[in-house]
Amino acid sequence: MNSEPPAEANALWAQKSKLEQRYQIVLDRTTPHTTERWVFTGVALLIYFIRVFFAQGWYIVTYALGIYLLNLFLAFLQPKFDPSLEMDMQADAAEEGPSLPTRSDDEFRPFVRRLPEFKFWHSATRSIVIAFFCTLFRIFDIPVFWPILLLYFCILFTITMKRQIRHMIKYRYIPFNVGKKSYGNSGSKIFK
Known part of the structure; x- marks a missing residue:
């Protein structure tokens, strides 16, 4: 018997x-x-969006795209290691009795995202291309009253972002580099 796959x-x-x-x-x-x-x-x-606006359809596809992009954005804003779980582990360790300190509160801990920026961009771009591809077929144009979907998405976005911002405030982390010092050649000629 020939166990090799066909040439095609x-x-x-x-x-x-x-x-x-x-x-x-x-x-x-x-x-x-x-x-x-x-x-x-x-x-x-x-x-x-221009395609959906002028075609007056594919609102379900647009809603699904919005939910997916919101999910990606939330993963982009969240730290890889959840600080609430670290606090719970520290509380459990405190109940067991005294132990050696493993971390200082003043210790520098860089913000590591759960979803890195490149993967966020890649997934977002791919989902937009897939959604645009779906607008080429009438089978995905399910009739729906779009203002309800828009209202529901706005409420979902508001509640989700409110919870995320509270989490950021509670555990004191900022997912963006605000006011970060630049150490490159900034045009100054101090050392020349």
């Missing part, structure tokens, strides 16, 4: 592998260009 399957597998490599090369080249990547995503989202 090997050729298809090779083409798939080559396309994946090209896609990864493009992603690797776009990694350092943060501003340009987000401008591209913003333009893609604007084109998508």
Whole structure:
């Protein structure tokens, strides 16, 4: 018996592998260009909204896209290691009795995101492209009263962001680099 796959399957597998490599090369080249990547995503989202506005449809797809982007944004804002769980572990350790200190409250701890910026951008852009692709087919244009979806999304966004901001205030973390010092060549000629 011949246990080797057919030549067509090997050729298809090779083409798939080559396309994946090209896609990864493009992603690797776009990694350092943060501003340009987000401008591209913003333009893609604007084109998508214009398409939905003029076509007067695909509100369910738009609602699903909004929920998914909100979920990504929340994962982007949250720390990788939840401080509330760390507080619970410290409280449990305090109940067991005295122990050696393992962490100082003044110790510098950098903010590590649960969802890194590049993965956030990549997932958001991919979801916008998929949603735009869905607008090409009438099967995804389910009739719905869109103001209810918009109202529900606004309420969901408000409640979710309110809870996230309270969490940020309670555990004193800021997910953005506000007022960060720059150590690069800032145009000053102090050492010249």
